[in-house]
Amino acid sequence: MARITAGVATSHVPAIGAALDLGKSADAYWAPVFKGYEFSKRWIAAAKPDVVILVYNDHATAFSLDLVPTFAIGCAASFTPADEGWGARPVPVVEGHPELADHIAQSVIQQDFDLTIVNRLDVDHGLTVPLSLMFGQPQAWPCRVIPIAVNVVLYPPPSGQRCYNLGKAIRRAVDSFDGDLNVQIWGTGGMSHQLQGPRAGLINREFDNAFLDRLIHDPQAQARVPHIEYVREAGSEGIELVMWLLMRGALDARVREVHRFYHVPASNTALGHLILENPAEPDGRGDPQA
Ligand code: DHB
Ligand code: FE
Secondary structure, eight states, X not given: OOEEEEEEEEOOOHHHHHHHHTTOTTSTTTHHHHHTTHHHHHHHHHHOOSEEEEEEOOOSSSSOTTXXXXXXEEOSXXXXXOBXXXXXXXXXXXXXXXXXXXXXXHXXXXXXXXXXXXXXXXXXXXXXXXXXXXXXXXXXXXXXXXXXXXXXXXXXXXXXXXXXXXXXXXXXXXXXXXXXXXXXXXXXXXXXXOOSSTTTXXXXXXXXXXXXXXXXXXXXXXXTSOHHHHHHHHOGGXXXXXXXXXXXXXXXXXXXXXXXXXXXEETTEEEEEEEEEOOSSOOSSSOTTO
């Protein structure tokens, strides 16, 4: 059977991708950022996921503002790194897992979540920067990736509760897949940041760290926090954090915190990163409090 073994959360700041691609990762500004991922790279080399379900948001790259799905799943065999205005990042093409993606779509839609099926998708920094942070600069990405795109760009975004519940539905879908796969789920974006307006540059360390604590230990309480609270406390782009709740919903109620990292600044953001493992003995039911 397929099994979700771990969750990873990480910011997806585009300047991190540029720092890597332009050979600046050892610069004084960036070195502390990449240091926070040294353990993670060793951990994932040992964990060897077959598939990563990668929850991210498209930044008006593949989906123009003409058409913005709230939740979308990439079912294609491969996904090309997008040209976001200065050429595509020099990173490998992302290989999908159409069989598992189709199964998740079937299962999750039958659980009453309206996923948009995407059969062609260019993936932007929201998806490729987390891959770079976790895997470095390989010739080919070492696992398959199923993109789950969440709208946090155009008002209204889905609630944290909706994202958390979708994570649970995805968990049920993976648990019922007939195939022996080691699956991870990643949530990306965040932490506090605002890119525009009078509050541009906003950082809220207190909110961010309370969010990390609650995401790990009391995700149900965190799921109840309304989106306006994210905007107020973590800035307009802090709403990206609801994607971390989607990841968390797919894990067990009790998880093992394997790694936690928080650093300010990374471009305009507070950077956060977590690795959470499901217990070795799966309970097969996801969060028993659901
Ligand atoms: C920045 C951060 C983001 O998450 C993003 O999507 C775009 C820009 C930034 O800090 O510059
Ligand atoms: Fe973003």
